[in-house]
Amino acid sequence: MIKRHYTVFAAILTAVVLVGMGSLSLNKKVNAAAEGSITGTVKLSGTPPHMRGIDMSKDPYCTKAHANDQPKMETVVVGKDQGLENVVLYISQGLSAADAAQKPSTTPVFDQKGCMYTPHVMAVDAGQEFKVITSDQTAHNIHPEPNPMTGNIPWNRSQPPGAPPIVQSWKAEEIAIPVKCNIHPWMHGWHVVVKGPYATTDESGSYTIHNVSPGSYTVTAWQEDLGTQTAKVTVAAGAPAKADFTFKAK
Amino acid sequence: MHDISHAHAAHHAPTSFIGKYVFSLDHKVIGKQYYGLAFIAVLFGMFLSWLMRLHLGWTNLPIPGLHLLSANGAPGNVMTPEYYLQLMTMHGTIMVFFVLTTAPFAAFGNYFLPIQVGAEDMPFPRFNMMSFWITFAGFIVLVASFFTGDGPTLGGWTQYAPLSAVGTVGGPGEGLGVVLWAASIALFCIGQLLGSLNFITTTLDMRTRGMSLWRLPLSVWAWFITSIMGLTAFAVLMPACILLILDHLAGTSFFVPSNLVINDQLQPHAGGSTLLWQHLFWFFGHPEVYIAIVPGFGIVSHVLIPNMRRPLLSHRVMIYSMVALAILSYMVYGHHMFVSGMNPVSSIAFSFPTLIITIPATIIVLIWLGSLYGSRLRINSASLFALGFISMFISGGVSGFFLAQPSLDIMLHATYFVVGHFHMVMAVAAMFGIFAGTYFWFPKMFGRMMNDTLGKVHFWLTFVGTYAIFMPFHYLGLAGNIRRYQAFAPDYMQPFIPVHKAITVAALLTGAAQLIFVYNLIHSRFWGKPAPLNPWEATSLEWSTPSSPPPFDNFGGKLPVVYHDPYQYGIEGSSGDYVMQTSPEQIHTKSDEA
């Protein structure tokens, strides 16, 4: 008797759930159509600072990995026609709570390659999961040191060669969390934890923030060494808004 | 802390299960409880060493189920560096504190010291019971750290500051892990202090009629000396642990100097002294080594004598030597710190007592050897392990000559030579003492004999296996193999790796051989053949109890009266070849007490 009740109940439940999800995905589509984006380039004015070479002789594996290139620091990486790499752009004002709450479905990857971090700067949404992987044949430890005030918990864990990815996420917004490998002290990168859509510039300094619903926003560009700049943009449905930034070399 | 009316009011045997087996006031039950704790601890500690050895032999070997012991220490069941160090720390702590200190000292001492002095119990049974349960709590707290936060501490059993005092930034397990470690050790110290209090008082005040100090068996002397050492050593370690905890929880700076930069972060602490911890720790730490081994001297002598059917060449010289060891053990602790930034002058000051301490040790060994000469040795599991103890103690002892010299410490400090040294002279030797004691006293403790054949098999595998494991350690150490490495990264250590593979195999086999002992112990406990009252024809008081195991009050209402020195064997003109301490028979003793 009771059993039958269950089946009926279950049936109804599944139906409701299905309908709900259907409708959700439906209006998501609607949004996507209406969503705009912010694009632009970030450049450096003035002579790029000298990036000091890294001596990896401590670990022969690392030296071998860089047998035919001199590893350099990545504090300020300037690409062709002064494009600034590793600049994180995010919307600092004007974001609706709903958009801020939306999590991207992607999983950023933070790779340890040739005893360096690629990417050197990884942007991630608060609460979004990311993967830490290692392509090296030497053990690393990943030691992010967030600001205790933010509520992000510091952790310190090593990853031997061939170990499976470490999947983590940062619960609170924080710009920016330094990440170090103590076994290879020169290894240094950043996790930039933002709310809402974000982008990171490529080697030519250009970027595009996708999935921005129409409205006017303040976009902030963050560079680990040169600080931040902001710009006001208005995003219309369909048409991408433009925001270029220029950092002055120190 | 000084009321004994309960002690003796409680001398009507308890009837409830709890009163009988759990919170028992009976020193015999408490002794068995300590033995049980040590038994669990040693199996666990050995298991940890297996994992470590596997990792040292085959660094990236996935071990199924490895993650169970560490929340995030084993991605893909491959041991991470921190996991290895955590296992190492736990192995050391568990073995030193909860096995080498509890089994030969607290376990056998609790069970046999009161019987051998002819007392019906310890004077403060309450403290005795608390002593065990506090120690047990310490063990639980320590093991609990496996399942909290990012696992147990990785600072090694010596927990050098400031690594142990800076908190999580220092590495996994350096936060909560260290706090739990320190709490566990502080509890352990309290437990052992209460135990020592009982041991000392029993030896001084509970001796039965005729039991003069010189008539005490060597085992009692060993436990007595050990408990005095324990009283001073643990009373120093406990406050040290509390200061360490305060550095963690209250933000004090006892052990952390200023201007430390860890992971690019300037640490808030200021003005601490890092050597302070080392001084406090080793002031405890070196006596602790003797706390682990001196009961071994007592047990081995006590086991060997009935099997040699003769007293030692000199009862008193043995006792004087043990006392000398105990006293010297407080003047030598600095030899752990030769290259640790201590004033080089004090290095020399510490090196001489360290060298001199070999003299009483040599005397002890020579007394054993000299007594073997012209004896009528009986070979059985117990005597074999006693002889094995002597061999181990010699092998571990000679390497002490090297480590006592600061100039050689330059080459050997923190190498596998040290690991080999203390494993042989302290760890394995003490284990052999424990085995000897077990095979010898089991009939009295459980009223059943252990299987002698299995015992001998166990001995041979353990004896040969031990040498196969720890002798190579010395060679590797000479060649500069550094200890506490989870893998051998430096180029010059690559050739050592095959040796480590071999050692691992030996370790696994030797470890497996211990299962024979486990089986023998459990099987004999229930199905062993019933033991006669005095299976070894021995003379000391534990063999004149009316039953095995002895009744609740040990002597069935009548305390024995002692007429003789403890070891009267091979006396001419006596009825048998041995005279019990309790037999009123008149004999002309030729022993050196005359």
Added chain:
Amino acid sequence: MATTVQPPTVKEIEKRSVPETGSGNGGWRPQGGDQRLLQEYAPPPASTGIWVGLAAISMTFAALTSALIVRKGGAVDWQHFTLPSILYLNTVVLLASSVTLELGRRRIAAYMGGLRTTVQHPARWLYITFSLGLLFVAGQYIAWRQLSAQGLYLATNPSSSFFYVFTAGHALHVLGGLGGLGRAVRKLNHLDLRRSTLDATARYWHFMGALWVYLLVLLWMKL
């Protein structure tokens, strides 16, 4: 309403009549080792025990002392401060409690030893001692409050750290002693107080006084 302690028991008398065959061979143990008698002859362990216990406590504070000295030697940032004056008052209180305890102990002991026939209010002095002990702990607490009012907390500075560690450690031991006193009083009222228990309690309590004086001098010199 005067309570009186139990008169000397038969066994007390027996005890004095047993020939002492000298320590070392358990001379105090009864002939033939009858365990019924043993219970009455147990006192010596209690007195030995208390000495052993005090040795351990001394060792602990000795370790902390050396820690203080080493730590001060190596400290660049040692911050001197004057001890709260109430500590001196506390000292007086604690020493007074030792005196009162001794007064009580003497009277009861004399009675147990059969030197006196009656004791009026045997527990009174113990009650006074007990309350003085409580007063001392309260005084220490006030001292801590005063220090924290000055902004000197446990972690403020090595010197304050050591001050709190020492005083708290000592206060804990005093509380332990109060427990022992309470026990003694209870037993006294149940007329089963043993001489050794009383003596051991007293020894412990006097030791606490001595220890405190030592600590006070140490802190006064070093802080």
Added chain:
Amino acid sequence: MAKLFAITIIIIAILSAVPIVRHTWWTAEDISSHGAPIDEQMSETMAEAGVLFLASQILLGVFVWKFSKPRVGQPIKNFPGGAMSLVIAAFLLVGTEVLALGAFGAKAWANIYFKPPSADAMPVQVQAGQFAFYFRYPGPDGKFGPTHPDMISEGSQNFFGLDTSHDPDSKDDIVTAEMAIPVNREIHLLMHSKDVGHAFFVPELRVHQDFVPGLDLSMHFKATKVGKYEIVCTQLCGLGHYNMKAYLYVMSQQDYDDWLKKEAALQ
């Protein structure tokens, strides 16, 4: 069984001695000017300890063999001379031996630690941190710039916390991840720990010293043989302890100068 014990223990004793005698594993070749007494001391001690080891193990075996046959009613024999002879033997043999060892060992030790560095010793600073060594050379001005712990940032390769923009002395300091020293030149090594306890050990150089946080120590030594050696950490310092090492190059003065130029260019 007793025979078996005797045979086993004697075989074990001899087998254990073989690798020592044949130097299958032995201390690394000495390249230091002060190492000779240490090595002498080592072989001395090895000889004496070895003899004691073999003698007592074999004696143990022999006695067990000889005295394990139960002979009924036969009275026990006492070791000739009894306990006293053994005690005296222990004092004479071991006592004199350890005192001799102690005295010579003390000399070897004093020879290293009680001699101040000579005036022309070349200063090099080594800083240990989780989990690497970094080295600092004073540069042309021969002066080390002051360090500012709050400015230490390994991310931007400021391992020592130098303030090159304000401290003139820091400008020409050369910071390296590997250590190079000229051969036959006395080095005055200034040791500093950035975070926890570490140690500086070069087996070939016979140099072994802990870094004590909050207390800067110094060592001085002279390398006598050109080559590539390894500096390892021997004081447990955390999860990367096993991989905390750096290479030490002992070079001819010429190569050393070139190396220093190369490193200076990298700054």
